[in-house]
Amino acid sequence: MERQVSEDSFLSDDFLRQLISVGNVDLLVGILSRNDSSTIGKVVSAAEEALLRKFPRERIALVHVDGGSKDGTSEALKEASTLGASSGMGSLRTLRWISTGSDNSWQPANMVRTVLTAADLLHAKGCAVLAASTENPTPSSVESLLHPVYREDYDFVAPLYSRHKYDGLLTRNFLYPLCRALYGKPVRELRASEFAFSGRLAGYCLSRGEWQNEGLQGGAEMWLAITAMSNGFRCVQSYLGEKPRAKSNAGVVDAIRHAVNGLFWCLESTESYWLKGAAPDSLPTIGPEHKLTSESIRVERKRIFQMYKSGVAELSQILSGILNQETHAELNRLADAGEEEFRFSNALWVRIVYEFAAAYHHSVINRSHLVQAFVPIYRGRVYSFLTQHRSAGSDAMEADLENLCQEFDRQRNFFFERWRTKGQGAS
Amino acid sequence: MSLLQQADWYKDSIIYQLHVRTFYDSNGDGIGDFRGLQQKLDYLQELGVTAIWLLPFYPSPLRDDGYDIADYCSVHSSYGTLEDFKSFLAAAHERDIRIIIEMVLNHTSDQHPWFQESRSSRNNPRRDWYVWSETDDRYHGARIIFLDTELSNWAWDPISKSYYWHRFFSHQPDLNFDSPAVREAIWNVMKFWLELGVDGFRLDAVPYLVEREGTSCENLPETHEILRELRRRLDDSFPAKMLLAEANQWPADVCAYFGQGDEFHMAFHFPLMPRMFMSLKLEDRKPILDILQRTPTIPETCQWCIFLRNHDELTLEMVTDVERDYMYDEYARDKSMRINVGIRRRLAPLMDNDRRRIELLNGLLMSLPGTPILYYGDEIGMGDNVYLGDRNGVRTPMQWSGQWNGGFSSADPERLYSPPISNPVYGYQAINVESQRRSEHSLLSWKKRLIQVRKSSQAFSRGSIEFLHPPNHRVLAYVRQLGKERVLVVNNLSSSAQAVELDLSKYKGSIPIEMSGKTIFPRIGELPYLLTMGPYQFYWFRLRKI
Numbered sequence: 001m002e003r004q005v006s007e008d009s010f011l012s013d014d015f016l017r018q019l020i021s022v023g024n025v026d027l028l029v030g031i032l033s034r035n036d037s038s039t040i041g042k043v044v045s046a047a048e049e050a051l052l053r054k055f056p057r058e059r060i061a062l063v064h065v066d067g068g069s070k071d072g073t074s075e076a077l078k079e080a081s082t083l084g085a086s087s088g089m090g091s092l093r094t095l096r097w098i099s100t101g102s103d104n105s106w107q108p109a110n111m112v113r114t115v116l117t118a119a120d121l122l123h124a125k126g127c128a129v130l131a132a133s134t135e136n137p138t139p140s141s142v143e144s145l146l147h148p149v150y151r152e153d154y155d156f157v158a159p160l161y162s163r164h165k166y167d168g169l170l171t172r173n174f175l176y177p178l179c180r181a182l183y184g185k186p187v188r189e190l191r192a193s194e195f196a197f198s199g200r201l202a203g204y205c206l207s208r209g210e211w212q213n214e215g216l217q218g219g220a221e222m223w224l225a226i227t228a229m230s231n232g233f234r235c236v237q238s239y240l241g242e243k244p245r246a247k248s249n250a251g252v253v254d255a256i257r258h259a260v261n262g263l264f265w266c267l268e269s270t271e272s273y274w275l276k277g278a279a280p281d282s283l284p285t286i287g288p289e290h291k292l293t294s295e296s297i298r299v300e301r302k303r304i305f306q307m308y309k310s311g312v313a314e315l316s317q318i319l320s321g322i323l324n325q326e327t328h329a330e331l332n333r334l335a336d337a338g339e340e341e342f343r344f345s346n347a348l349w350v351r352i353v354y355e356f357a358a359a360y361h362h363s364v365i366n367r368s369h370l371v372q373a374f375v376p377i378y379r380g381r382v383y384s385f386l387t388q389h390r391s392a393g394s395d396a397m398e399a400d401l402e403n404l405c406q407e408f409d410r411q412r413n414f415f416f417e418r419w420r421t422k423g424q425g426a427s
Numbered sequence: 428m429s430l431l432q433q434a435d436w437y438k439d440s441i442i443y444q445l446h447v448r449t450f451y452d453s454n455g456d457g458i459g460d461f462r463g464l465q466q467k468l469d470y471l472q473e474l475g476v477t478a479i480w481l482l483p484f485y486p487s488p489l490r491d492d493g494y495d496i497a498d499y500c501s502v503h504s505s506y507g508t509l510e511d512f513k514s515f516l517a518a519a520h521e522r523d524i525r526i527i528i529e530m531v532l533n534h535t536s537d538q539h540p541w542f543q544e545s546r547s548s549r550n551n552p553r554r555d556w557y558v559w560s561e562t563d564d565r566y567h568g569a570r571i572i573f574l575d576t577e578l579s580n581w582a583w584d585p586i587s588k589s590y591y592w593h594r595f596f597s598h599q600p601d602l603n604f605d606s607p608a609v610r611e612a613i614w615n616v617m618k619f620w621l622e623l624g625v626d627g628f629r630l631d632a633v634p635y636l637v638e639r640e641g642t643s644c645e646n647l648p649e650t651h652e653i654l655r656e657l658r659r660r661l662d663d664s665f666p667a668k669m670l671l672a673e674a675n676q677w678p679a680d681v682c683a684y685f686g687q688g689d690e691f692h693m694a695f696h697f698p699l700m701p702r703m704f705m706s707l708k709l710e711d712r713k714p715i716l717d718i719l720q721r722t723p724t725i726p727e728t729c730q731w732c733i734f735l736r737n738h739d740e741l742t743l744e745m746v747t748d749v750e751r752d753y754m755y756d757e758y759a760r761d762k763s764m765r766i767n768v769g770i771r772r773r774l775a776p777l778m779d780n781d782r783r784r785i786e787l788l789n790g791l792l793m794s795l796p797g798t799p800i801l802y803y804g805d806e807i808g809m810g811d812n813v814y815l816g817d818r819n820g821v822r823t824p825m826q827w828s829g830q831w832n833g834g835f836s837s838a839d840p841e842r843l844y845s846p847p848i849s850n851p852v853y854g855y856q857a858i859n860v861e862s863q864r865r866s867e868h869s870l871l872s873w874k875k876r877l878i879q880v881r882k883s884s885q886a887f888s889r890g891s892i893e894f895l896h897p898p899n900h901r902v903l904a905y906v907r908q909l910g911k912e913r914v915l916v917v918n919n920l921s922s923s924a925q926a927v928e929l930d931l932s933k934y935k936g937s938i939p940i941e942m943s944g945k946t947i948f949p950r951i952g953e954l955p956y957l958l959t960m961g962p963y964q965f966y967w968f969r970l971r972k973i
Contacts, residue, residue: 017898017928018898020899020926021897021898021899021900021927021928022898022899022900023710023899023900023901023921023923023925024923056749057709057753059709059710059711091713092705092709092711092713092714092749092750092753093709093711093713093900094711094712094713094900096900
């Protein structure tokens with residue numbers, strides 16, 4: 001284990017020494033890994049190729065942050081890197097990797113924080129974060145992330161992907177429409193594993209004393225995006241093509257819990273911004289839109305439906321403390337419906353999301369229980385979504401998403417009221 | 428032993444490059460001359476110079492700044508007489524200063540009597556002294572060097588009604604080195620100057636002496652054979668004289684000109700020069716390290732010549748396209764600063780007159796392997812004038828004082844061969860020898876001290892080099908070693924302060940003594956040796972076992 005400088009610093013002496021040796025940079029690329037030995041090589045190659053080809057003159061730091069891999073991830077990086085011991089052929093400057101990690105399985109937020117800190121200490125103008133778990137990264141996507149922060153002075157670059165209609169359902173049904181309604185900015189990928197930010201934004205985020213908060217641990221990248229949106233930083237979306245496949249280290253339930261917990265916590269930390277009622281705003285988008293080429297995704301709809309039904313029944317008592325009576329009753333009625341006639345309406349879904357968010361804010365029950373209770377309801381929504389859109393084309397999908405967003409807008413004042421006033425659960 | 432008596436004196440030399448015309452005008456005609464140069468020898472001795480490389484001073488129509496020679500065995504009347512040259516040579520030798528003269532072997536001026544005779548008739552005995560052809564269809568493999576001005580390497584001669592070969596300007600016909608008479612004539616020219624006492628030749632454009640069909644007509648084995656023959660004759664008749672090759676090629680190709688130590692004594696390391704500038708701008712040691720690691724070992728008796736600036740453009744032929752674009756963008760954004768494949772600017776303006784960067788580059792020049800060549804005026808930080816055309820902007824009069832014409836000449840300013848630099852930053856009122864001599868902290872005084880320190884250790888001039896590889900790539904560090912003498916050189920290429928940890932464990936127990944101030948630093952131990960360095964700072968440490 002690396003020796004810590006002091007209790008107050010999460011940067012090890014060794015990492016600090018490496019940062020000193022790199023000195024100030026123009027660009028920084030951070031790769032986050034945990035047991036990604038099978039995929040990190042491709043990510044490394046894509047990053048190096050992008051930097052050598054597109055930024056040959058820039059001062060660059062390549063930072064590998066590992067969250068306690070046991071599978072030889074670091075060795076796989078070294079093997080894949082073409083930079084050699086001290087420099088990269090084809091680059092005007094010295095390029096090399098520096099690395100840090102922990103034996104203690106760092107939370108993802110700590111890994112993001114490490115990259116932010118490196119970017120801040122090295123005065124990077126722009127920084128891209130990549131996930132080592134990505135299975136099909138491309139050099140062009142790395143360039144598309146870095147270009148807006150480095151050349152066009154944006155502060156936050158969210159990726160924009162072509163996705164299969166069944167891919168990214170949490171984003172489509174929950175993260176995107178909720179954030180768009182509250183923050184006014186249509187950021188499609190709030191919880192992306194690859195994104196970019198400016199040195200300015202890094203410095204600002206590090207100055208916020210929220211890094212120890214548990215809510216942030218599940219979604220530092222989301223918090224970064226929301227902090228940028230709610231504090232006047234220039235945001236942009238960059239088309240990266242087809243959504244890269246990623247080897248998942250976490251289960252579906254964990255992913256849902258982290259996303260819900262992270263977003264609800266973000267709402268709390270930025271309430272002074274969105275409670276004013278942010279006006280809808282457009283977001284610049286850079287790069288050519290890509291056509292979707294991926295194969296269809298197989299989903300087990302029947303199982304999802306069963307999990308929804310059993311979950312709602314088992315958690316009825318908890319749900320009654322979260323949802324108001326009318327909403328809870330409607331949810332129960334819906335749970336009685338058969339597979340074929342089951343339809344989870346936009347109106348009910350949005351109301352439930354808002355009531356969960358308010359309940360989280362008021363801590364009506366233990367927050368982790370609350371988040372857990374959200375999972376089966378989300379499954380019901382997903383089942384309904386899959387059934388409804390079985391044969392829908394992309395235009396219809398977009399129209400439906402727009403309807404959902406409008407529903408989130410329509411119920412926004414209801415939500416503001418619930419947020420400000422405690423105690424409207426059914427029990 | 429006097430430096431003049433040493434056989435390999437060139438290894439320890441500090442060479443100062445100048446054109447007689449630019450240095451000092453003794454007779455008030457607006458043009459520098461040998462008598463003027465002789466008067467300034469004390470200045471050069473005081474600076475620490477041990478050899479002077481004179482640019483061409485021969486009779487010439489001066490269509491290529493004297494590289495178009497019309498008479499190999501005389502002095503251009505503007506610069507004085509042969510007697511003046513002899514007097515100057517003797518005065519230089521009295522001061523232990525060697526004289527290296529320019530010799531253009533490859534071609535003459537079209538005004539040279541040899542060419543006039545050669546073209547006069549196809550039966551003239553000197554007809555085959557040049558390369559003639561009935562067609563312009565031969566030697567297709569040879570590139571055209573001056574693409575801006577020449578369409579072909581052949582030119583039509585209306586007098587002899589045939590084509591003649593020229594690798595450079597069409598007024599510079601190439602000599603035919605396949606002719607034994609030409610080789611003999613050239614040796615006789617060299618012998619003429621050697622007998623007068625010159626110490627060496629800088630041989631211009633040596634890769635192009637011989638032409639062969641189906642080749643690039645460059646670096647041919649026959650060319651090397653001719654050069655080896657010249658060297659044999661030189662060593663046989665004039666020991667301790669030196670040949671310096673001008674071959675703007677990659678180090679591996681230039682190495683052929685050292686032969687087995689039986690061709691040239693020295694050759695320019697052209698690719699290193701732009702990379703020193705590049706490293707400084709990039710704040711990264713990579714360009715310098717890369718090129719020096721790709722530089723082959725040369726024979727024991729041979730030596731590289733290294734330089735920062737000279738009378739030509741800062742040549743960018745020996746860099747990649749990406750590197751060239753970078754150099755142009757960083758050092759010659761104004762297109763008027765570019766010429767041929769290079770940048771026509773002096774050292775100080777290239778460094779934005781930043782004293783720290785000028786010093787660091789000089790520090791590199793004096794500590795990297797090779798014999799350093801200083802270009803006249805750079806020791807005081809002279810500026811340039813890109814509006815003078817060609818490369819004349821870096822060939823303006825030497826600035827001796829703040830007086831009339833910068834102390835260069837008593838002639839009317841309009842009569843000077845070139846207007847002196849007169850702007851408020853680099854003009855002679857601001858930048859001149861007289862004022863810098865008065866200040867201990869001037870660039871000139873600093874340069875004198877640097878040269879003194881360089882001369883204090885032969886590790887710099889003759890030692891091996893071993894690069895250290897500290898993680899901080901903004902720091903270039905190396906150890907020069909000759910026998911038990913070790914010098915540690917650490918350069919911060921960055922504009923900001925840097926901390927660097929050096930692995931000096933193999934020198935454990937040594938005490939670093941900073942060479943300019945003779946300051947003792949902490950003894951080297953097992954742990955990495957930590958140094959903190961200011962922006963563009965460099966250290967030279969003598970490593971002493973005490």
